[in-house]
Amino acid sequence: MKYYSTNKNTPDVSLKEAVVKGLAADNGLFMPEKIERFEPSFFENIQNLTFQEIAFEVAKKFFGDDIEESKLREIVYDTLQFDCPVAKVTDSIYSLELFHGPTLAFKDVGARFMARLLQHFLGKQEKLVNVLVATSGDTGSAVANGFLGVDGIHVHVLYPKGKVSLIQESQFTTLGQNITALEVDGTFDDCQHLVKTAFLDKELNDKLVLTSANSINVARFLPQAFYYFNAYARLKENGVLDGKDFVVSVPSGNFGNLTAGLIAGEMGLPVKQFIAANNANDVVFEYLKSGNYKTRPSVETIANAMDVGAPSNFARILDLFDHSHKTISEKIKGYRYSDDEIRQIIDKVYQETGYLCDPHGACGFESLADFLNENQVGVFLETAHPAKFTETVEKVIGKGNVALPEKLAAFMKGKKQSSLLTKEYEVFKDYLLSTSE
Ligand SMILES: *Cc1c(COP(=O)(O)O)cnc(C)c1O
Numbered sequence: 001m002k003y004y005s006t007n008k009n010t011p012d013v014s015l016k017e018a019v020v021k022g023l024a025a026d027n028g029l030f031m032p033e034k035i036e037r038f039e040p041s042f043f044e045n046i047q048n049l050t051f052q053e054i055a056f057e058v059a060k061k062f063f064g065d066d067i068e069e070s071k072l073r074e075i076v077y078d079t080l081q082f083d084c085p086v087a088k089v090t091d092s093i094y095s096l097e098l099f100h101g102p103t104l105a106f107k108d109v110g111a112r113f114m115a116r117l118l119q120h121f122l123g124k125q126e127k128l129v130n131v132l133v134a135t136s137g138d139t140g141s142a143v144a145n146g147f148l149g150v151d152g153i154h155v156h157v158l159y160p161k162g163k164v165s166l167i168q169e170s171q172f173t174t175l176g177q178n179i180t181a182l183e184v185d186g187t188f189d190d191c192q193h194l195v196k197t198a199f200l201d202k203e204l205n206d207k208l209v210l211t212s213a214n215s216i217n218v219a220r221f222l223p224q225a226f227y228y229f230n231a232y233a234r235l236k237e238n239g240v241l242d243g244k245d246f247v248v249s250v251p252s253g254n255f256g257n258l259t260a261g262l263i264a265g266e267m268g269l270p271v272k273q274f275i276a277a278n279n280a281n282d283v284v285f286e287y288l289k290s291g292n293y294k295t296r297p298s299v300e301t302i303a304n305a306m307d308v309g310a311p312s313n314f315a316r317i318l319d320l321f322d323h324s325h326k327t328i329s330e331k332i333k334g335y336r337y338s339d340d341e342i343r344q345i346i347d348k349v350y351q352e353t354g355y356l357c358d359p360h361g362a363c364g365f366e367s368l369a370d371f372l373n374e375n376q377v378g379v380f381l382e383t384a385h386p387a388k389f390t391e392t393v394e395k396v397i398g399k400g401n402v403a404l405p406e407k408l409a410a411f412m413k414g415k416k417q418s419s420l421l422t423k424e425y426e427v428f429k430d431y432l433l434s435t436s437e
Pocket of ligand 1: 255383
């Protein structure tokens with residue numbers, strides 16, 4: 001299958017090229033040239049398939065032309081060494097728990113898939129491949145852990161100094177080996193800007209093999225469709241969907257996760273309504289209301305993985321629906337929550353149901369509570385484990401009430417190793433050039 005750029009100013013490329021390059025030459029984002037629909041019979045029987053089996057069927061629709069079936073199965077099954085189950089929160093609201101992977105956030109799925117796909121494509125390449133990744137918290141840890149120890153690949157994680165939690169930081173600064181953490185004196189948008197500039201820098205690209213592992217990479221973003229199908233299958237299996245419509249709410253920052261869901265919808269997954277839940281970084285919420293898309297610098301919130309002022313994947317949403325505000329505002333309903341509201345939601349849901357949401361999932365829950373009618377069942381994406389945000393969550397529900405999972409405790413014991421950089425591009429470039437000497 002070919003991949004085109006959302007800016008449509010550069011020739012189409014192969015899957016391999018899209019994965020290795022990350023960003024198109026005209027600064028656009030790659031999109032698959034066609035989105036194949038499943039037959040209705042697939043959805044009639046989907047409840048009989050396991051998560052891995054479903055994911056493999058979805059993966060074949062995307063990657064089946066480009067990767068041998070047995071290899072693709074191996075990559076999918078090896079990526080999904082953990083489950084993405086649904087948990088009941090209320091009679092009509094379910095949590096799609098995406099925190100059972102190694103770093104306890106949904107980005108493990110895409111990052112692990114991408115690491116395996118890249119390794120498959122690059123095989124025994126002579127030159128070291130440099131993966132550049134900007135993170136607002138969870139991407140860095142998922143990518144670093146997804147690539148840890150993979151031969152021939154070095155990962156450089158850029159993160160905004162002082163703007164990620166201690167637990168998040170420990171997950172990508174303590175690994176060593178082929179992982180370097182770069183602490184940037186700036187915001188997440190500054191980090192993202194450095195990475196984007198590096199990809200467009202001819203001199204740098206002549207000397208180094210650079211690739212991106214941000215959610216803009218098709219190898220990370222498309223596999224996120226897997227768990228939307230699984231959520232539907234598991235609710236159908238439980239009989240919860242009998243006679244009801246399926247609604248999905250996605251706590252959104254860079255909008256990669258939601259875009260993957262929208263693509264699942266285009267493949268035939270029967271989703272009645274998608275919801276985008278935002279924090280105070282609400283440029284898409286404003287667009288849905290007014291039709292005006294105006295990016296802004298991000299502001300800090302307690303749902304910090306959604307602190308994005310210029311969401312990269314919005315270009316994909318525009319492309320998917322032919323830039324029609326009418327279509328997009330029908331496909332996606334927008335909600336936004338202040339920090340105070342997010343705290344109140346965490347508290348309310350915990351008191352009333354015993355379920356503990358993280359600050360991102362809380363936005364997803366509340367948007368469903370507001371949106372759903374009695375003929376609908378909703379799933380919100382619980383994008384990270386609440387223990388990744390212990391400081392915030394314990395301020396709401398009381399100290400000592402969030403148990404630290406063993407996987408997280410292990411990271412906290414490691415020693416932090418990172419290099420401090422300013423947000424100036426020349427400084428970053430010199431650093432990258434120095435690694436090739
Ligand atoms: C990355 C992240 C988000 C935002 O996902 P996007 O795909 O960037 O919209 C939401 N919640 C958590 C916990 C995340 O790590």
